[in-house]
Amino acid sequence: MEPKLVNVVQAVDNTFLLIFGISALLMLGITAAMIWFVIRYSRKRNPNPATFHGNFWAEVIWIVVPTLLVMGMFYSGWHSYRALRDAPEGAMEVKVTARMWSWDFEYENGKHSGTLVVPVGKPVKLALTSTDVLHGFFAPAFRLKIDTVPGMTTYGWFRADKPGEFVIFCSVYCGLQHAKMLTSIKAVSQEEYDRFLAEKGAGLGHPGKALLDAKGCLSCHSLDGSASIGPSLKDVWGREVVLVSPDKKEKKLKYDAASLKMMIMGPRTGVVKGFDPMMPAYADQITPDELTLILDFLERGDSAADGPEAGRAVADAQGCLGCHSTDGSDIAGPSFKGMFGKKGSATDGAKVDKAYVESVLKDPSGRIGKPSAMPPYPGLSDAERGVLLKFLESLGEAAHAAPAGAPADMPGHGVAAGGGNDKQGKDMKPHTEHK
Ligand code: HEC
Ligand code: HEC
Ligand SMILES: [Cu+2]
Numbered sequence: 001m002e003p004k005l006v007n008v009v010q011a012v013d014n015t016f017l018l019i020f021g022i023s024a025l026l027m028l029g030i031t032a033a034m035i036w037f038v039i040r041y042s043r044k045r046n047p048n049p050a051t052f053h054g055n056f057w058a059e060v061i062w063i064v065v066p067t068l069l070v071m072g073m074f075y076s077g078w079h080s081y082r083a084l085r086d087a088p089e090g091a092m093e094v095k096v097t098a099r100m101w102s103w104d105f106e107y108e109n110g111k112h113s114g115t116l117v118v119p120v121g122k123p124v125k126l127a128l129t130s131t132d133v134l135h136g137f138f139a140p141a142f143r144l145k146i147d148t149v150p151g152m153t154t155y156g157w158f159r160a161d162k163p164g165e166f167v168i169f170c171s172v173y174c175g176l177q178h179a180k181m182l183t184s185i186k187a188v189s190q191e192e193y194d195r196f197l198a199e200k201g202a203g204l205g206h207p208g209k210a211l212l213d214a215k216g217c218l219s220c221h222s223l224d225g226s227a228s229i230g231p232s233l234k235d236v237w238g239r240e241v242v243l244v245s246p247d248k249k250e251k252k253l254k255y256d257a258a259s260l261k262m263m264i265m266g267p268r269t270g271v272v273k274g275f276d277p278m279m280p281a282y283a284d285q286i287t288p289d290e291l292t293l294i295l296d297f298l299e300r301g302d303s304a305a306d307g308p309e310a311g312r313a314v315a316d317a318q319g320c321l322g323c324h325s326t327d328g329s330d331i332a333g334p335s336f337k338g339m340f341g342k343k344g345s346a347t348d349g350a351k352v353d354k355a356y357v358e359s360v361l362k363d364p365s366g367r368i369g370k371p372s373a374m375p376p377y378p379g380l381s382d383a384e385r386g387v388l389l390k391f392l393e394s395l396g397e398a399a400h401a402a403p404a405g406a407p408a409d410m411p412g413h414g415v416a417a418g419g420g421n422d423k424q425g426k427d428m429k430p431h432t433e434h435k
Contacts, residue, residue, distance in 0.1 A: 007083075007159065007161070008080070008083050008084050008142065008143055008144070008157070008158055008159075009141075009142060009143050009158075011079060011080030011083040011084070012080050012083075012084070012143040013143070014076065014080065015073075015076045015077050015079075015080045018072070018073060018076050019073050019076075019077075022069055022072075022073065084143075084144075084156065084157075085155070087123060087125035087155070087156075087157035088123045088157070090123070091122070091123035091124060091125040091157055092107075092108060092118075092119075092122060092123070092124055092125070093108060093124075093125045093126075093127060094106065094107055094108075094116065094118075094124055094125070094126055094127070095126075095127050095128075095129075096116075096126050096127065096128040096129070096137060096148065097128075097129055097130070097131060097148075098128070098129070098130040098131070098135035098137065098148040098170065098181075099130065099131040099132050099135075099319045099322075099375065100132050100133065100174060100175055100176075100177070100181075100319070100322055100323065100332070100375075101170070101174065101175065101176070101177035101178060101180060101181040101319070101322040102114065102181060102183070102319040102322050103116075103137075103168065103181070103183045104317065104318075104319070105117075107197060109197055111197060112317060113196075113317075114183055114316065114317055115183050115184050115185070115186050116168065116183070116184070116185045116186065117185075117186045117188060117193060117196050118160055118185060118186070118187055118188075118193065119187070119188065119189065119190045119192075119193035120160050120161065120162060120163050120187045120188065120189060120190070121159065121160070121161065121190075122159065122190075123157055123158075123159045124157060124158055124159065124160075125155065125156075125157045126144075126146070126155065126156045126157060126158075127153050127154075127155055128146055128148045128153065128154045128155070128156065129148055129149065129150070129151075129152065129153050129154070130148040130149060130150045131150065131375055132150060132174075132375055133150065133172075133174050133175070134147060134148070134149060134150075134172045134174065135147075135148045135170045135171075135172050135174050135181070136148065136169075136170055136171030136172040137156070137168065137170075137171075138168065138169040138170065138171035139158065139166060139167070139168050139169075139185055140166075140167070140169075141166035141167070141185070142158035142160075142166065142185070144156050144158055145171055147172065158185075160185065160187030162187065163187050163188055163189065164186075164187055165184045165185070165186050165187075166184060166185045166187070167182065167183075167184050167185075168182065168183050168184055168185060169181070169182060170182075175332075176331065176332055177322055177331065177332075181322075196213075206293075206296070206297045206300075206301075206309060206310060206313070207293050207297075207309055207310075207312060207313045207316075208293040208294045208295070208296050208297025208298070208309070209223070209297050210313070211286075211290050211293055211294050211297075212233070212294060212297070217233070220278065220279065221233045222234070229275075229276075229278055230272075230275060230278070230279060231272055231275065233298060234301075236255055236260070236298055237255055237256070237260070237298050237299045238254065238255060238256070239254070239255050240252060240253070240254050240255075241253055241255070241272055241273070242272070242273040243269060243270030243271065243272060243273065244270050244271050244272075244273050245269060245270040246270070250273065251269070251270060257295055257299075260295060260298060261291060261295065264282055264286065264291065264294070265282055265283050265286065265291065266281055266282070266283050293309070296309060307387070307390060308387070308390045308391045308393070308394035308395075309391075310387040310390075310391075311387035311388045311389070311390050311391025311392070311394075312326075312391050314380075314384045314387055314388050314391070315336075315388060315391060318377065318380070318384075318388075320336075320388075323373070323374065324336045324339075325337070326395055332373055333373070333374060336391075336392055336395045337395050338395070338396065338397050339352050339392060339395065339396060340352050340353070340357075340392045340393050340395065340396025340397065341353070341396045341397040342396075342397055344356055344360075344368075345368055346360075346367060346368045346369050347368065347369030347370060348369060352392075352396075354389055357388075357389055357392060358385065358389075360374070361376070361377045361380060361385065361388075362376060362377070362378060363376055364376055
């Protein structure tokens with residue numbers, strides 16, 4: 001396709017190997033020469049020191065040879081630097097925003113996500129920036145390490161030549177949760193990528209739905225009612241099915257939380273009649289919290305898209321959960337748990353209510369009354385602000401008396417569409433308010 005497209009990985013590796021090779025040869029050569037000189041010119045063999053005055057050819061050689069070596073390294077480095085800098089024409093552009101302490105990726109159609117999803121074989125140009133401090137976009141698999149600088153855009157590009165998941169680190173020490181500023185590049189087929197792009201923004205989808213996608217369920221189960229490899233998951237909650245057990249006995253079953261859990265996590269008591277037993281075992285691939293979100297989506301569908309759980313997804317995608325826990329523990333900011341309805345951090349002692357949260361989001365330092373570590377969020381849409389508020393409300397003081405099963409009782413993890421913060425959520429303690 002692109003005639004003079006140099007693969008960055010190749011170019012960088014070649015330069016590295018060239019410099020490494022030259023260095024290794026020089027080290028061996030110099031060490032060998034040194035040992036040889038120590039023996040050959042030892043005092044025992046040469047009791048009378050000799051004096052030398054200049055040698056034209058020796059001087060020519062030690063000027064010309066190192067110059068050529070250095071020029072060679074420079075040329076190779078220049079060549080691969082250009083490969084790194086010049087994104088091929090027709091590359092798709094993704095805007096990368098780093099913030100404490102997660103990543104946001106924005107695609108050409110305005111969709112956001114917390115993991116970078118790209119089609120295999122297509123060059124991807126990254127335009128990177130940061131909303132707060134210096135971070136570094138580091139994707140070792142693609143030999144990319146690009147600083148992200150607030151107020152400035154930096155560039156880079158890569159092409160994934162095979163499908164897979166490749167880790168992204170932050171390479172600049174940027175504070176408390178720096179080590180957890182992890183996410184990944186997911187290289188998928190063009191069709192899968194198109195499907196991903198067409199889906200509703202990661203911000204407002206149900207996080208359980210995003211999980212179905214992330215865990216690969218949607219490659220076998222549709223959400224629109226059509227059967228594929230497996231039955232459609234549309235309206236599966238409450239559906240009556242016939243399960244065929246291993247000894248060919250048939251048993252009727254009506255799906256509820258327990259039986260769906262059994263079907264997804266096992267141990268299975270049977271296989272849905274009319275289908276092959278193709279479904280992988282998920283027991284150790286889905287955490288209990290993830291299952292809660294999946295079941296919530298299966299039960300309530302996208303109607304929950306404007307509820308608290310969607311707010312959790314927004315909080316995750318916007319990076320709030322990097323600073324605010326949902327389990328009562330303080331990270332950089334106060335925990336969301338119990339925040340709503342309580343006295344806030346503002347110097348005027350105001351209670352945290354709808355208006356307060358809205359003004360904090362617009363101008364944290366201004367509303368709090370002293371310089372705050374929290375960045376302003378002027379770009380949130382009304383819908384996003386709306387669900388964020390519901391989410392905070394659901395975790396607020398009053399909500400803690402809510403009956404089990406209410407959203408406030410969802411385990412306090414940052415598991416959501418964003419992806420970037422999943423890892424961050426893992427070692428926050430789940431909150432143990434279940435009755
Ligand atoms: C490789 C294909 C495949 C994948 C991936 C897969 N499933 Fe399945 N699933 C099936 C098949 C086939 C059946 C029906 C046969 C059976 O019961 O095993 C099924 C049955 C089910 C059922 C029972 C549905 C019904 O209508 O009776 C549920 C619920 C389910 N899967 C959920 C999931 C979830 C959640 C995931 C992802 C975590 C998932 N599946 C991933 C193939 C798959
Ligand atoms: C870089 C860390 C950081 C991020 C990211 C962040 N916050 Fe904050 N937030 C803070 C800190 C710190 C405070 C406490 C105010 C202070 O003392 O400066 C705070 C205060 C708040 C308050 C007021 C609570 C109170 O006690 O007065 C709300 C509400 C809030 N944040 C919501 C959010 C939401 C929603 C997001 C995401 C859209 C978010 N924050 C993102 C650090 C952060
Ligand atoms: Cu960072």
